[in-house]
Amino acid sequence: MTSFAFHLDAVDPLTAGRAGRLQTPHGTLETPAFMPVGTLGTVKGLLPAQLRDAGAQMVLANTYHLALRPGEKIVAEHGGLHRFMDWDGPILTDSGGFQVFSLADLRKLDDDRIVFRSHIDGNLLELTPERAVQIQEDLGADCIMCLDECPPSGETPEKVRKAVDRTTRWAERCRAAQTRTDQALFGIVQGGVHPDLRRRSAEGLLAIGFPGYAVGGLSVGEPPDVMYSTLDCTVPILPAEKPRYLMGVGRPEDILEAVCRGIDMFDCVMPTRNGRNAMAFTSSGPVRMRNAVHQRDLSSLDPECPCIACTRYTRSYLRHLFVAKEMLGPILLSLHNITYYQTLVRQIRRAVIEGRLAEFRVNQLARWAGAP
Amino acid sequence: MTSFAFHLDAVDPLTAGRAGRLQTPHGTLETPAFMPVGTLGTVKGLLPAQLRDAGAQMVLANTYHLALRPGEKIVAEHGGLHRFMDWDGPILTDSGGFQVFSLADLRKLDDDRIVFRSHIDGNLLELTPERAVQIQEDLGADCIMCLDECPPSGETPEKVRKAVDRTTRWAERCRAAQTRTDQALFGIVQGGVHPDLRRRSAEGLLAIGFPGYAVGGLSVGEPPDVMYSTLDCTVPILPAEKPRYLMGVGRPEDILEAVCRGIDMFDCVMPTRNGRNAMAFTSSGPVRMRNAVHQRDLSSLDPECPCIACTRYTRSYLRHLFVAKEMLGPILLSLHNITYYQTLVRQIRRAVIEGRLAEFRVNQLARWAGAP
Numbered sequence: 001m002t003s004f005a006f007h008l009d010a011v012d013p014l015t016a017g018r019a020g021r022l023q024t025p026h027g028t029l030e031t032p033a034f035m036p037v038g039t040l041g042t043v044k045g046l047l048p049a050q051l052r053d054a055g056a057q058m059v060l061a062n063t064y065h066l067a068l069r070p071g072e073k074i075v076a077e078h079g080g081l082h083r084f085m086d087w088d089g090p091i092l093t094d095s096g097g098f099q100v101f102s103l104a105d106l107r108k109l110d111d112d113r114i115v116f117r118s119h120i121d122g123n124l125l126e127l128t129p130e131r132a133v134q135i136q137e138d139l140g141a142d143c144i145m146c147l148d149e150c151p152p153s154g155e156t157p158e159k160v161r162k163a164v165d166r167t168t169r170w171a172e173r174c175r176a177a178q179t180r181t182d183q184a185l186f187g188i189v190q191g192g193v194h195p196d197l198r199r200r201s202a203e204g205l206l207a208i209g210f211p212g213y214a215v216g217g218l219s220v221g222e223p224p225d226v227m228y229s230t231l232d233c234t235v236p237i238l239p240a241e242k243p244r245y246l247m248g249v250g251r252p253e254d255i256l257e258a259v260c261r262g263i264d265m266f267d268c269v270m271p272t273r274n275g276r277n278a279m280a281f282t283s284s285g286p287v288r289m290r291n292a293v294h295q296r297d298l299s300s301l302d303p304e305c306p307c308i309a310c311t312r313y314t315r316s317y318l319r320h321l322f323v324a325k326e327m328l329g330p331i332l333l334s335l336h337n338i339t340y341y342q343t344l345v346r347q348i349r350r351a352v353i354e355g356r357l358a359e360f361r362v363n364q365l366a367r368w369a370g371a372p
Numbered sequence: 373m374t375s376f377a378f379h380l381d382a383v384d385p386l387t388a389g390r391a392g393r394l395q396t397p398h399g400t401l402e403t404p405a406f407m408p409v410g411t412l413g414t415v416k417g418l419l420p421a422q423l424r425d426a427g428a429q430m431v432l433a434n435t436y437h438l439a440l441r442p443g444e445k446i447v448a449e450h451g452g453l454h455r456f457m458d459w460d461g462p463i464l465t466d467s468g469g470f471q472v473f474s475l476a477d478l479r480k481l482d483d484d485r486i487v488f489r490s491h492i493d494g495n496l497l498e499l500t501p502e503r504a505v506q507i508q509e510d511l512g513a514d515c516i517m518c519l520d521e522c523p524p525s526g527e528t529p530e531k532v533r534k535a536v537d538r539t540t541r542w543a544e545r546c547r548a549a550q551t552r553t554d555q556a557l558f559g560i561v562q563g564g565v566h567p568d569l570r571r572r573s574a575e576g577l578l579a580i581g582f583p584g585y586a587v588g589g590l591s592v593g594e595p596p597d598v599m600y601s602t603l604d605c606t607v608p609i610l611p612a613e614k615p616r617y618l619m620g621v622g623r624p625e626d627i628l629e630a631v632c633r634g635i636d637m638f639d640c641v642m643p644t645r646n647g648r649n650a651m652a653f654t655s656s657g658p659v660r661m662r663n664a665v666h667q668r669d670l671s672s673l674d675p676e677c678p679c680i681a682c683t684r685y686t687r688s689y690l691r692h693l694f695v696a697k698e699m700l701g702p703i704l705l706s707l708h709n710i711t712y713y714q715t716l717v718r719q720i721r722r723a724v725i726e727g728r729l730a731e732f733r734v735n736q737l738a739r740w741a742g743a744p
Binding site for chain 1: 450667684693
């Protein structure tokens with residue numbers, strides 16, 4: 001674990017916002033950081049050099065998907081994900097748990113294991129804490145995640161408590177199953193929207209001790225203010241000197257609000273998924289590229305954005321690509337949205353370093369709200 | 373027309389192969405040349421910089437498609453296709469005729485006009501020689517094409533003769549309709565597989581006089597040797613000092629054979645369409661990327677190819693992308709196939725300049741034939 005270190009460059013005076021650097025065997029991640037999602041070992045439609053140009057420093061890949069296709073052993077034969085997908089920067093893999101709960105057909109869940117049917121071919125498979133670690137060791141990411149139980153949104157406190165305790169026991173087994181010393185294993189705090197259960201979960205994980213902590217089970221359908229207040233009573237329990245990762249979040253405003261509450265790392269499919277569906281994030285709010293209003297619009301999608309879509313093309317051309325169902329539409333808008341997210345976290349980081357995150361937040365929320 | 377010039381650098385001693393340079397307002401095209409097809413103002417899945425990196429110097433766009441979507445006036449508002457699609461090199465547009473005959477629902481065809489229904493929305497539209505030129509002037513390509521009648525393969529000689537004569541009359545009208553002086557209008561030789569009708573067509577066009585000549589109506593279903601023998605008796609009639617363009621062709625071996633018969637320019641959807649369908653052209657013949665044989669193959673798709681797909685990824689990864697239906701599969705294979713075609717025409721050009729095209733042809737055909 002000597003290759004890992006987390007250093008805090010600055011803490012904002014008026015919010016809980018932090019600017020840091022996470023050192024990994026594949027380079028350093030400046031935080032706050034947004035990780036584009038490369039589910040199957042590719043961020044959909046983009047080459048690694050384009051991600052790099054967009055400002056991305058770290059990407060996420062999904063253990064569940066890669067274990068099904070092509071199988072982690074084939075990735076291992078390549079020397080791991082970095083070489084498989086030609087991304088030489090830091091990579092994080094999730095545990096597969098969230099996808100098993102959300103995508104697969106769950107057949108059995110007890111303390112020992114999760115039995116499920118693959119969403120691809122219906123094969124009966126199982127996931128255990130040990131297997132989640134083994135797959136992630138084969139994939140070879142820099143940061144890996146403990147297997148956690150993700151109860152659905154709106155579950156009873158009693159069931160959430162049971163999931164928390166199981167998640168803690170599984171975290172212990174994941175820790176024990178680790179054989180590689182060059183991967184940072186993160187614990188995942190669960191507990192739904194219940195402050196006492198969040199505390200219970202965090203304390204259980206802290207007793208084991210991890211090089212990083214994730215907050216899971218949010219952005220699963222609860223209103224934004226519930227997510228924010230859950231962060232308010234979860235993040236302060238986590239040690240200041242470790243990186244904090246809010247899983248699967250989210251919209252630009254969610255990222256800004258979560259940084260203000262002390263979160264360092266994010267991932268979300270939104271920039272790429274929305275980009276493929278013709279929705280662009282811009283400095284003045286979201287733009288739907290298929291809208292007829294863009295038909296003859298020769299202006300830039302976002303004059304403040306340095307990406308190819310914004311500097312080389314018109315809104316009219318981008319709309320044409322989507323209307324004509326051309327691949328370049330999803331490509332350019334994915335590239336733009338990733339660039340937008342990376343620009344946002346870079347601006348947030350600068351605001352933290354300069355001690356003006358509170359002011360940045362007010363101004364930025366007003367700009368988004370004032371969008372047409 | 374002063375921006376245009378065609379210069380012959382070399383003529384092969386044993387074949388009719390030529391190496392030349394076509395000067396256009398947007399730069400010089402080295403011939404033999406292959407133009408990737410950007411039907412709707414985008415070569416599917418690729419950015420202009422990627423095309424440039426692949427070695428492409430000129431691209432083709434389709435008048436019929438662009439007139440329907442987004443409409444040539446919108447392209448004109450951008451200042452033309454070059455700025456619309458961000459390609460600053462030479463561009464060629466076809467006349468729209470071939471697509472009207474192959475894609476649209478033809479309603480009426482006489483000397484005056486073609487009436488057809490759009491394949492997009494069923495709207496009743498018409499195309500005349502004058503309208504084909506007007507659209508192409510709005511699109512603003514460097515090389516534009518006369519409207520021609522393209523009779524289906526296997527048509528009676530009598531009908532082909534009528535199409536030839538109509539094509540000649542339309543060529544005259546296209547010439548007269550031209551108002552821009554910065555576009556080179558090419559005449560199109562028709563005549564099916566009938567040597568006398570090919571001669572009749574060529575002589576009709578030569579009497580009008582064009583800065584370039586295309587051979588149309590081939591690669592429409594006839595066997596390769598019929599195409600080659602038709603070229604044998606068509607190309608020699610065309611003036612040596614003008615560029616010769618074989619429309620819509622074709623397979624790598626067709627390009628090699630056609631250069632040996634004196635053709636300078638080519639276009640075809642094959643590298644991109646096949647690439648999207650997981651078929652790669654390689655130095656040892658075609659490779660089907662979805663094939664299970666590649667599942668654990670850590671070797672390069674084509675060790676002789678300088679493209680990203682071949683230098684940064686394994687066959688195993690490329691197969692995984694196609695099996696998982698990831699966009700990056702079509703992107704990488706399109707990029708590879710375009711690179712393959714550009715490498716091929718560059719090698720052919722070098723062989724002509726060094727006077728060894730006959731030898732190159734024998735060796736290359738043997739390599740392709742010996743493919744597994």
